[in-house]
Structure formats: structure tokens, C-alpha cells
Amino acid sequence: MLRVQNIAVVFLLLSGSLWAQSSAPSDAETIALLAQQVKALQKETMELRGRVKTLEEGGVKVQTAPPEAAIAAPAPQPPPPVPDAAATEASPGPTPEVHDLHRIQWRGFGEADYKVLDQRQPELATYGFVPGSQGNFYTADFGLFVTSRLTAKASVLSEIVFEEADAQKYQVDLRRVLLKYDYNDYLKLSFGRYQTNIGYYNWAFRSAAWLQTTADRPLVMEFASNGGLLPTQAIGVSVTGGIPSGTLGLNYVAEYGSSDTVRPDISGDGFVTDENNGNQTNVGFFARPDWLRGLQFGSSYYHDQISNNILNGATGEPVPLLPRSLGPAVRYNQTIVNAYAVYVAHGIEFLNEAFLIRQALVRGSLHFDTPAFYSQFSKQLGPVRPFFRYQYLNANSSIDSIFNDVGLRFGPSFGARYDLDDYIAFKAQMDHTVRRGEPDLNGLQLQVAFTF
Amino acid sequence: MSRKLIAVLLLGCVTALIPRSAAQATDIAVVVNSDSRLTNVSLVDLRKIFAGEKRTWPGGIPVKLIIRAPGCRERFVLLKLLGMSESEYKQYWLAQTFRGEAESEPFTAPSFGMTLEAIKIFAGAITLIDARELKPGIKVIKLDGHMPGDPGYALH
Numbered sequence: 001m002l003r004v005q006n007i008a009v010v011f012l013l014l015s016g017s018l019w020a021q022s023s024a025p026s027d028a029e030t031i032a033l034l035a036q037q038v039k040a041l042q043k044e045t046m047e048l049r050g051r052v053k054t055l056e057e058g059g060v061k062v063q064t065a066p067p068e069a070a071i072a073a074p075a076p077q078p079p080p081p082v083p084d085a086a087a088t089e090a091s092p093g094p095t096p097e098v099h100d101l102h103r104i105q106w107r108g109f110g111e112a113d114y115k116v117l118d119q120r121q122p123e124l125a126t127y128g129f130v131p132g133s134q135g136n137f138y139t140a141d142f143g144l145f146v147t148s149r150l151t152a153k154a155s156v157l158s159e160i161v162f163e164e165a166d167a168q169k170y171q172v173d174l175r176r177v178l179l180k181y182d183y184n185d186y187l188k189l190s191f192g193r194y195q196t197n198i199g200y201y202n203w204a205f206r207s208a209a210w211l212q213t214t215a216d217r218p219l220v221m222e223f224a225s226n227g228g229l230l231p232t233q234a235i236g237v238s239v240t241g242g243i244p245s246g247t248l249g250l251n252y253v254a255e256y257g258s259s260d261t262v263r264p265d266i267s268g269d270g271f272v273t274d275e276n277n278g279n280q281t282n283v284g285f286f287a288r289p290d291w292l293r294g295l296q297f298g299s300s301y302y303h304d305q306i307s308n309n310i311l312n313g314a315t316g317e318p319v320p321l322l323p324r325s326l327g328p329a330v331r332y333n334q335t336i337v338n339a340y341a342v343y344v345a346h347g348i349e350f351l352n353e354a355f356l357i358r359q360a361l362v363r364g365s366l367h368f369d370t371p372a373f374y375s376q377f378s379k380q381l382g383p384v385r386p387f388f389r390y391q392y393l394n395a396n397s398s399i400d401s402i403f404n405d406v407g408l409r410f411g412p413s414f415g416a417r418y419d420l421d422d423y424i425a426f427k428a429q430m431d432h433t434v435r436r437g438e439p440d441l442n443g444l445q446l447q448v449a450f451t452f
Numbered sequence: 453m454s455r456k457l458i459a460v461l462l463l464g465c466v467t468a469l470i471p472r473s474a475a476q477a478t479d480i481a482v483v484v485n486s487d488s489r490l491t492n493v494s495l496v497d498l499r500k501i502f503a504g505e506k507r508t509w510p511g512g513i514p515v516k517l518i519i520r521a522p523g524c525r526e527r528f529v530l531l532k533l534l535g536m537s538e539s540e541y542k543q544y545w546l547a548q549t550f551r552g553e554a555e556s557e558p559f560t561a562p563s564f565g566m567t568l569e570a571i572k573i574f575a576g577a578i579t580l581i582d583a584r585e586l587k588p589g590i591k592v593i594k595l596d597g598h599m600p601g602d603p604g605y606a607l608h
Contacts, residue, residue, distance in 0.1 A: 040562045105556045107549060147555050152514050157552050178552065184508045190552075206550050247496075288505070290496050293535065345535060422542045451546060 103148055109208040110142040111449040113215070118442045124266040126226035127164055131268055135444075139164050143175070143207055154181045161207055163225075173225070175207050175233070186241040193235045196282055197253045198302050199338040199353050202232060210449040213349055213417050215429040218374035218391045219266075219409065220355055227266035229357060229370065229393070229403060230336065231304065234259035234280055249288040251298075256281050259304065264313055265405035272313045273402055276328075280304035284338075294345025302336040305362065308402045326400045332359040347380035349387075359402055368396040370403055378417070385417040397436070408436035415445075424450045479583040479600035479608045480529045481592045485575055492594040495606050499533055501578060504545075504554050509576055517558035518570045518579035526580040529607060580607070 113127070116135030123131055127140035142162045149155045159176040178192040195202050201221040205211045222228030236257015243250040261275040286298025309328035310319045321327045340353040352375045360367035371394055378387035392410040395403035415429035431443040482498060484490050490509065493501070500506040507515050520526040522538055531541055545557040561567040564585060571577045571590070583600040586592060598605040 105549075107546070109550070145550060147549070147552075149555055155555055176552070180552065182507060182514070184512050185506055203551060204547070208550050211547050211550060293499075419539070422539055 105147045107145040107451065108143060109145070109210050109449070109451045111140050111209040111447055113138050113140055113448075114446045116444050120439060121268070123268040123441075124227050124264055126222075126264075140209065141207055142170075153183060154179070156180070159207060178238075184241075186243070188240050190238040190240075191236075193233065194238050194255070194257070195232055196230070196234055196259070196280070196302070197238070197240075197255060197284060198230050198232075198282060198300055198336055199355070200286075200296070200298070200340045200342050200351065201353060202230075204342075208449075208451065209447065210423075210425060210451045212449075213378045213385055213387050213427075214376065214389055214413065215415065215427045215445040215447040218353075218376075218389065219406075220372040220374065220391070220393055221353075224261045224263045227264055229263075229372070229395075229406065230355075231259045231261045231275070231277060231280060231302070231334075233261075236279070243285075245287075247290040249290055251286050251288070253284045253286075253300070254282070261306070267405040269405065270313045271310050271319055271405075274309040274311055275306040275402065276309055277334075278305040292343075294348075295341070295343050297339075297341040299337070299339045302334075302338075304334050305331045306334050306359065306402065307331055308400060322399050324399070326361075330364075331362040332402070333362055334359050349376070349378045349385075351376040357403075366400065368398065368401045368403070370395045370406075383419045385419075387413075387415060387417065389413040407438075408434075410434050411440075423452060424448065478525075479605050480526055480580045481583045481586055481590075481600045482595055482607065483571055483579050483581045483586075484591050484593055485571055485577045486589070486591045487575060488591065488593075490593050492597060494596050495533075498595065498607075502530060503534055504548055504558075513576040516570075516574040516577040518567055518574070518577050519558045519560050520567060520580070521560050521562045525582055530580055533607070 113129075114135060114137050115129050117123075119132065127138055129138050130136050140163070144160045145158070146160070147155060147157045157176060157178045157180060158174065161173045161175045162170045163173055165171050174193060176193055176195060178190045178194055180188065180190045182188045195206060197203055199221065201217065205217070207223075209215070217223075217228070219227070220229050223232045224230065225232075234255065234257035236255060238253070238255045238257075240253045241251065243252055256279065258279050259277045261277055262272055263275065264272045280302065281304070282300060282302040284298060284300030286296055288296050307328045307330070308326070311317065312319055318328070335358045337356045337358075338353065340351075342352065343350040352373070354373040355371070357370040357372070358367055359370075372392060374389060374391040376387060376389040378385050390410075390412045393406060394408045394410075395401060395406040397404045397407050411431065411433040413429055413431045415427060418426045420426060425448070427445075427447040427449065429445045429447075431441070431445070433441040433443075435441060482493060488509070489511065497506060501515055502517060504517070509515060519530065531538065534541065534544075536544060542557070545554060548554040549556055559570060561570055561579075564581075567579055567581065568587075568590070571579055581590070586600075592600065595605060595607055600607075
């Protein structure tokens with residue numbers, strides 16, 4: 001009997017300890033929370049001490065209330081100010097308070113790359129990559145992203161990019177500067193320089209390599225200033241918002257603005273095409289259905305008028321016309337139709353976009369169609385995200401085709417992204433590109449992308 | 453003797469399990485500013501609100517998200533609602549910021565007291581609070597027609 005009682009006592013103690021273990025996460029949460037609060041308070045105290053010191057050094061006498069006064073202060077207090085969103089987070093890594101300066105929020109992103117190609121005939125170099133080299137390091141885009149809330153509904157957004165050019169020179173590009181006014185969820189207005197919402201990629205990844213899974217952008221989605229085919233920038237007005245549509249989650253986007261695309265030939269001939277775009281119109285719709293979280297599909301239609309004005313990239317002088325070439329005097333109606341379906345959820349990223357770019361001679365039957373698509377799949381496996389991408393682009397090689405330097409290109413890319421932490425990612429990518437009339441191109445790109 | 457032993461063992465097991473299951477069943481309340489006219493929200497809309505996809509209330513007041521700090525139970529439930537890990541949550545808001553869809557990551561309140569203060573001050577504020585910590589004067593809204601503690605309440 002005594003033995004049974006002993007066993008019972010031991011077991012009850014054991015069960016008690018088990019219960020204690022089951023409640024342990026709650027204690028750990030409490031301790032973590034308290035530790036965060038202490039950390040936040042310590043930081044705040046240090047900041048206040050620093051401010052007091054600064055004021056005292058500046059000759060301002062800082063008065064501290066005597067303890068008696070504090071005790072005998074019955075006057076009603078105003079509600080305690082709520083620290084700004086950015087001033088309280090105590091998570092590790094760059095905390096928001098360092099990103100808030102007089103109500104101006106700022107962020108930055110950058111990258112360092114190493115790339116090697118087996119090209120025998122040098123092609124266009126962008127982002128600081130030197131054409132024809134066995135391989136070299138470059139820093140591509142370094143961006144500063146600044147936002148500020150003006151009123152409850154109005155805010156300013158700007159994106160300043162320092163882009164590496166030839167011979168390690170840097171050029172500044174104000175990629176975006178927008179005055180935004182969100183009237184409600186159905187009407188959001190933006191005025192200024194924006195990135196055109198043609199397709200998904202431009203909207204999702206903007207200029208930050210850190211946001212991308214892959215080390216580079218699909219060629220069709222590359223910025224026009226780096227040889228991409230789409231007019232990626234414009235100045236004007238952009239309107240977006242939701243459309244009451246139940247579980248379909250329909251949204252619209254409408255843009256009207258001026259763009260002036262100057263696109264370098266990617267064949268490496270040293271020429272640039274100044275398209276002298278007229279005003280552009282872009283309308284699109286996309287849906288985020290409630291019944292499959294992570295799915296987004298949509299379509300857009302873009303129109304403007306462009307010229308095939310070929311200039312010497314170094315001097316800016318017009319290049320002499322080739323015989324039977326129509327030259328820069330004629331205008332083309334450019335229409336770009338896009339459709340996409342993406343799924344981003346549960347660690348899966350599955351992007352699919354297709355384009356048809358048509359450039360048709362104004363008052364003529366001549367037209368050039370450039371179909372393009374890319375498909376990209378990746379899956380998060382712990383800190384590693386392996387990816388595979390296949391892209392295809394087929395431009396007409398006629399002398400009057402604006403994309404005759406591009407021709408036919410297709411091929412796979414694969415690699416992996418490894419997130420060292422929440423702010424630094426390492427990527428390795430292999431590319432194989434088949435080109436019409438040229439040897440296949442193989443490449444390796446290593447990249448460290450970061451945000452701060 | 454063996455029956456007594458089994459009885460004692462069972463008693464021990466029951467003693468160990470009862471508090472645990474009670475803790476797991478604790479609901480997380482959806483709390484809004486007391487001046488808000490909102491009385492009910494669907495789970496789908498709640499996810500959209502906390503994902504920053506729905507940014508204004510019907511009256512036009514901007515939504516102000518008040519998020520508890522990492523390590524809190526409310527944060528854990530929020531991440532479950534969004535289907536994200538802590539790391540994915542941070543990356544998501546950074547991406548939203550770069551896209552221009554958000555000004556910054558939502559306001560993270562490091563303490564319960566600060567959460568309550570923020571809810572009082574911001575007209576469009578919404579947060580998640582452990583139902584055990586609710587106090588008089590806090591406006592709790594229904595989730596798909598259910599209050600915390602009701603059968604069928606979805607957030608816990």
C-alpha cells in the first residue's frame with residue numbers, strides 16, 4: 001500500500017511538472033515581452049538623456065521637477081502620447097525608429113554582384129557589368145526609399161537610385177516620386193513619376209533586388225534603361241482601387257502619363273533608341289480571389305506612339321540611316337497586352353506572365369509583333385529558396401523593328417536564394433540563353449542583396 | 453491494488469491535461485476604437501485588414517493596425533491568420549513598403565498597456581487581444597457573428 005502511495009505521489013508530481021512544462025511557453029512569452037519592454041525603455045531613456053545633454057550643451061537649462069512636486073501634482077494629465085509606429089518595436093535587426101526622422105520614413109536597398117558570361121561577342125553591359133570580360137564585380141542599383149505621411153490620406157513616396165554605369169561611375173535616377181492620395185479603398189490617386197503597372201513583376205519587385213527571388217529580372221521586365229523592352233517609367237497620374245466584386249477581389253489600375261524611353265541596344269553595338277514616346281495610356285484589372293489566398297491574376301492594355309530614333313550611345317548624335325530604312329520620322333502605334341497568373345503563398349512562388357508587344361506603322365500596314373513570356377517557380381525550404389525560371393522572347397530582326405537588336409532569345413535559369421537573416425540574402429544563379437544567329441550564352445551570377 | 457494504481461495514474465493524467473486544453477481554447481478578441489461603428493467583421497476581411505489590403509473603414513477613416521510584439525500570443529495568432537512566419541511577415545511589410553502599398557510596417561506595441569492606449573487614441577485602430585485580458589471599456593467586435601467564447605468563434 002505504501003508503495004502504491006509513493007508511486008501516486010511521484011506520478012502526481014510528475015504530472016504537475018508536465019503541466020508546468022505545458023504552460024512554459026506562456027512564461028517564455030511573458031519574459032520575452034518584459035525583456036522587450038525593458039529594452040525599449042532603456043533605449044528611450046538613453047535617447048532622452050542624449051537630448052537633455054544636447055540641450056544643456058546648447059545652454060538650455062533643463063529643469064527637472066523636484067520629487068515633492070511630482071507627488072503633489074494633481075492636475076489632470078493629457079493622454080500619454082502614443083509613440084510613433086516606428087519608435088517602439090524592439091525586434092532584432094534594423095528597428096523602425098532608425099528609419100523615422102521627423103516623420104520621414106526611409107529605407108534603403110542595395111546589392112553586390114559577381115557575374116561571368118561565356119560570351120564571345122560582347123553584349124550590352126548594364127548595372128556596372130563589363131561586356132566581354134571573363135567576369136567582374138559590380139554594385140548595380142543602390143536605392144534610397146523615402147516616404148512621408150502628410151495627412152491621414154495623403155503621403156509622399158520617392159525612390160532615388162544610384163546606378164552603376166560604365167567605369168564605376170554612378171548616375172542618379174529618381175525612379176519614383178509620387179504624391180499619393182488614398183481617398184478610400186476604391187480610389188487611390190498618385191501623381192508624379194511612377195513605374196508603369198504593366199504586368200505583375202514591376203508592381204511586385206520594383207527596383208529592389210532584395211525583393212526578387214532571382215538575381216536578375218526577366219529580360220522583358222528589365223528596366224528600359226538597361227535594355228528592357230517595356231516602357232517602365234512615366235510621369236503622370238495613376239489611379240488604382242478595388243471594385244466591389246464579392247469573393248473575386250477585383251481591382252483596377254489606370255494610368256495616363258508621358259514617358260520618354262531611351263533604350264540601349266542589347267546587342268552591344270553602342271547605339272541607343274530614343275523612342276520619343278507620346279503620352280501613354282495603361283489600363284488593367286487584376287483579381288485576388290478569396291477562395292484561393294495567394295492567387296492573383298490579371299491583364300493590362302498599354303498604348304502609346306513611338307519612333308525608331310537611333311542615336312550613338314556615347315555622343316548622342318543620330319546614327320546615319322541604313323539604306324531602305326524608314327528612319328525616325330515615322331511613328332509607330334505601340335500596344336502592349338499583358339496577362340498574368342501568379343500564386344504566392346505557403347512558401348510557394350509561381351509567376352507566369354505573357355506579353356504581346358505590337359508596333360504598327362501609323363498610316364501603314366507594316367507591323368512587328370514581339371511575343372514574350374516568363375515562368376518562374378520557387379519554394380521556400382527553410383532559409384533556402386531554390387528557383388527555376390524559363391523565359392522566351394521573339395522580336396523581329398528587320399531593320400525597321402525597334403527591337404531588332406534583341407531577336408529571338410529563350411532559355412532557363414536556375415539557382416537558389418539563401419536568406420542569411422531578415423535583411424540579407426545571397427543568391428546564386430545559372431543562365432542558359434539560346435539566341436538566333438548567335439552562339440548560346442551561359443552565365444553565372446552571384447549576388448548579395450540587402451535592405452536596411 | 454492495481455485498480456487503485458490505474459485510478460491514480462488516470463487522475464494524474466487528467467490533472468496534467470486540463471489546464472493545457474483550457475489555455476489552448478483561449479480566444480483572441482478583435483478590438484477596435486470605442487468610437488468605431490464597426491460591430492462585426494468577417495474572417496476574410498480581417499485577414500485583408502491585417503494584410504494591409506483593406507486600408508480604410510467604410511466611413512473613410514484610415515485603418516490603423518496595432519500589432520503586438522513578437523513572442524506574444526496575439527502575434528502568433530495574427531501570423532496564423534496571415535499564413536506567414538515571423539520572417540515572412542517582416543519581408544511582406546518591407547515589400548509592401550517598397551511597393552508603395554504601405555508607409556511602413558504596422559505599429560508594433562511592445563506592451564499590453566501601450567496597445568490599449570493606441571486603441572483609444574487612433575480612431576481607425578484595430579488590434580487583437582487575448583480574451584483573458586479584456587477589460588471594461590474595450591470595444592470587442594464580432595467575428596463572423598460570434599463573440600469570443602461563443603461556439604464557432606474562429607480566432608484562437
